[in-house]
Amino acid sequence: MSHQIHKACDFVLFGAKGDLAMRKLFPALFQLHAANLLNPDSRIIGVARADWSQSEFIDQVEATLKRFLKSGELSVELWAGFSARLDYVKVDMTSAEDFKKLGQAIDQSKRVMVNYLATPPSVFGDICQNLSFAELINEETRIVLEKPIGHDLESSKVINDTVARYFKENRIYRIDHYLGKETVQNLIALRFANNLFNSQWNNHSIDHVQITVSETVGLEGRYSYYDKVGQMRDMVQNHLLQLLCMVAMNPPSKLDADSIRDEKVRVLKALHPITSDNVHKRAVRGQYAAGSINGKSVVGYSEEDGGGQSQSNTETFVAIRANVDNWRWAGVPFYLRTGKRMPQKMTEIVVVYKNNPHYIFDKKQKDIVNNRLVIRLQPDEGIRLHVVTKQLDMQQGMALQNRALNLDFTSDDPNHRTPDAYERLLLESMVGDQSLFVRRDEIEASWTWCDELINAWSETGDEVKNYNAGTWGPIGSIALIERDGRSWHE
Ligand code: BG6
Numbered sequence: 001m002s003h004q005i006h007k008a009c010d011f012v013l014f015g016a017k018g019d020l021a022m023r024k025l026f027p028a029l030f031q032l033h034a035a036n037l038l039n040p041d042s043r044i045i046g047v048a049r050a051d052w053s054q055s056e057f058i059d060q061v062e063a064t065l066k067r068f069l070k071s072g073e074l075s076v077e078l079w080a081g082f083s084a085r086l087d088y089v090k091v092d093m094t095s096a097e098d099f100k101k102l103g104q105a106i107d108q109s110k111r112v113m114v115n116y117l118a119t120p121p122s123v124f125g126d127i128c129q130n131l132s133f134a135e136l137i138n139e140e141t142r143i144v145l146e147k148p149i150g151h152d153l154e155s156s157k158v159i160n161d162t163v164a165r166y167f168k169e170n171r172i173y174r175i176d177h178y179l180g181k182e183t184v185q186n187l188i189a190l191r192f193a194n195n196l197f198n199s200q201w202n203n204h205s206i207d208h209v210q211i212t213v214s215e216t217v218g219l220e221g222r223y224s225y226y227d228k229v230g231q232m233r234d235m236v237q238n239h240l241l242q243l244l245c246m247v248a249m250n251p252p253s254k255l256d257a258d259s260i261r262d263e264k265v266r267v268l269k270a271l272h273p274i275t276s277d278n279v280h281k282r283a284v285r286g287q288y289a290a291g292s293i294n295g296k297s298v299v300g301y302s303e304e305d306g307g308g309q310s311q312s313n314t315e316t317f318v319a320i321r322a323n324v325d326n327w328r329w330a331g332v333p334f335y336l337r338t339g340k341r342m343p344q345k346m347t348e349i350v351v352v353y354k355n356n357p358h359y360i361f362d363k364k365q366k367d368i369v370n371n372r373l374v375i376r377l378q379p380d381e382g383i384r385l386h387v388v389t390k391q392l393d394m395q396q397g398m399a400l401q402n403r404a405l406n407l408d409f410t411s412d413d414p415n416h417r418t419p420d421a422y423e424r425l426l427l428e429s430m431v432g433d434q435s436l437f438v439r440r441d442e443i444e445a446s447w448t449w450c451d452e453l454i455n456a457w458s459e460t461g462d463e464v465k466n467y468n469a470g471t472w473g474p475i476g477s478i479a480l481i482e483r484d485g486r487s488w489h490e
Contacts, residue, residue: 006167006431008041008111012102014093014127015118016046016057020146022064025118028211028422030065033082034073037427045087045105057088093123099134108138114429116144121159137166144173144437147238151229152454153447160440173429174438178239178347180421180428183377183409185436187246187349188255190375190383197373199253202352203332207370210335210350210481210489211243214342216293218316218469223306230314232285235338237450241268242438243377244334247349248324257434261442268445272323279456281483284465284476286317288341291469298341298469315464316340319477320453321484337488341469347377347410350489361400368402372489381409381418 011029015021032038046057048058062083065074089105091098113136117124124145131137138360143163150156163172178184191197200206213235219226226234245264252259274282289300301307301316317339324334353371361369372386384404392397410418427434456462465474472478480486 005037005039006042006427008039009430010043010045010106010108010111010113011426011430012045012047012106012113012115013046013118014091014116015482016088017048017050017060018118020118021046022060023068024420024422025062025116025426026061027068028420028426030069030074030078030082030424031419032427033085034078038085038430042085043087043111043432044085044454045089045102047089047091047102049090049092049276050091053087053490058083058086061086073427079466091400093119093126093130097131099130099136101429103134103136106136108136108141108212112430112432113141114144115142116146116429118146121145121148121150124159125162126188128139128163132166132232141167142171142173142429142432143167144175146175148229148233149174149234149443150447153444156443156447160443164440169440170434172440173434174440174443175425176238176242177421177440177478178242179436179438180423181347181377182418182424183375183383183422184243184246186383186409187375188260192251202328203225203330205353206332207352207354208333208335208484209247209248210309210352211240211337211348212350212488213240213243213338213347214344215338215340216342216345218288218298218301218341219304219306223304227307227312227314231316231318231338232450232454236318236320237446238438240336240338240447241449243347243349244322244336244431245442247351248329248334248372250328255435257437258439260440265441265445268442268449270326271449272325272330273449274320274322274330274453274456276459279332279453279460279462282321282451282480283457284317284319284474284480285315285457285462286339286467286474286477287312287314287464288316288339288469289466291341291471293343293470300469313464317342317467317473319473319480333484335486335488337473337477338472339421339467342472343470345379348489349375349377350487351375352486361398365400369399370402374404374489383407419436420447
């Protein structure tokens with residue numbers, strides 16, 4: 001994770017017309033430009049099948065920036081500088097000839113070529129093959145891959161094998177955009193720069209960990225994609241397991257990409273398998289029915305556009321009790337839950353500490369006596385440490401209260417803007433640092449565990465349980481944690 005100005009790049013964005021490019025990637029590239037983080041000679045080359053002229057492409061980018069940036073961010077001067085970096089090449093991903101045209105827009109003697117594939121994985125192979133055919137791959141050329149990398153272990157291997165025929169692993173940048181979120185990176189600082197936490201980060205002190213990623217959105221018109229995937233593949237296989245790794249990994253010996261990723265793979269390999277024997281106690285699947293969110297009625301999953309009122313068994317909610325079978329975490333459950341159409345959009349990690357071995361205060365107060373570390377990733381990024389203190393009151397004797405030491409990253413500086421995860425990740429791909437990208441063995445270890453769980457659901461004929469939109473998931477997800485004498489952090 002570096003702040004140096006990188007070598008000049010030709011940043012080639014395949015899928016430049018797509019939703020991700022328009023909504024996230026061009027705004028992120030613009031912010032990097034505005035913050036002077038791009039090399040002055042770096043260029044951005046949009047690639048798509050659309051029949052756009054150069055000026056039509058630039059108009060499209062301007063329109064998307066106007067839509068997604070805050071007012072005042074797109075000044076005339078910044079736009080002039082940013083638009084001067086833009087170029088467009090119309091390419092049919094399957095046409096080798098079109099890649100020769102692309103070659104004319106690239107100069108690898110002056111700039112590193114970074115290829116960002118914001119396209120379906122089904123064309124990754126064609127793109128790699130055609131880049132190679134047009135002699136556009138050299139020892140410095142990089143490739144950035146968007147998820148999904150497969151829908152199970154086998155299909156992810158096929159994608160990885162295809163890309164590996166053309167690019168070495170140290171040139172492949174697999175995106176998990178959660179790793180670009182500032183507070184996720186802050187976990188590294190929190191854990192490894194504070195002996196206060198580092199020395200207590202184990203099963204002697206920690207009772208359990210909760211990771212919640214809740215969204216208020218439904219499918220946003222993505223039914224045909226989502227119904228084949230579900231929340232387990234869409235969110236758990238990547239984002240939740242990456243968060244779990246950041247919490248559970250051992251301290252890396254150095255802060256470099258492979259040292260960090262070696263430790264994450266160890267965690268994934270140590271995850272206790274969830275199979276048909278234990279799945280009913282360890283995991284719950286749900287699907288939202290009609291309900292209301294923030295006072296607004298929303299339809300159920302089967303009534304979503306594209307759903308056709310069908311009886312789908314695809315989950316939009318998952319809760320799991322995971323265990324990491326190693327010395328540090330033996331006996332410490334990690335409760336994960338994620339769902340669509342929940343009451344609130346929020347990503348939060350809660351580390352719940354064990355109580356003291358002996359209790360000397362008023363028994364009626366026992367429930368409030370625990371320490372929790374709450375790491376809020378979004379919105380309102382911050383860290384709260386719940387500690388127990390005496391109430392300032394002469395009448396009450398030793399009356400206790402649980403209060404929070406609050407580190408609020410959003411209010412420290414009112415002019416501060418939290419960078420979007422993609423800004424960090426695009427920058428790192430240009431700098432050439434892979435620390436925040438997922439290595440092949442991580443993806444495969446993660447699929448291995450998820451496949452076993454998904455198979456367990458199908459072997460046991462598990463049916464999704466309904467929950468009303470605007471609630472925290474099916475009742476079974478509450479039972480999952482309450483069976484262990486614990487409850488979800490509110
Ligand atoms: C994506 C999923 O990876 O992450 C989406 O495909 C989900 O279904 C999104 O909505 C959530 O990302 P964020 O950054 O808004 O929490």
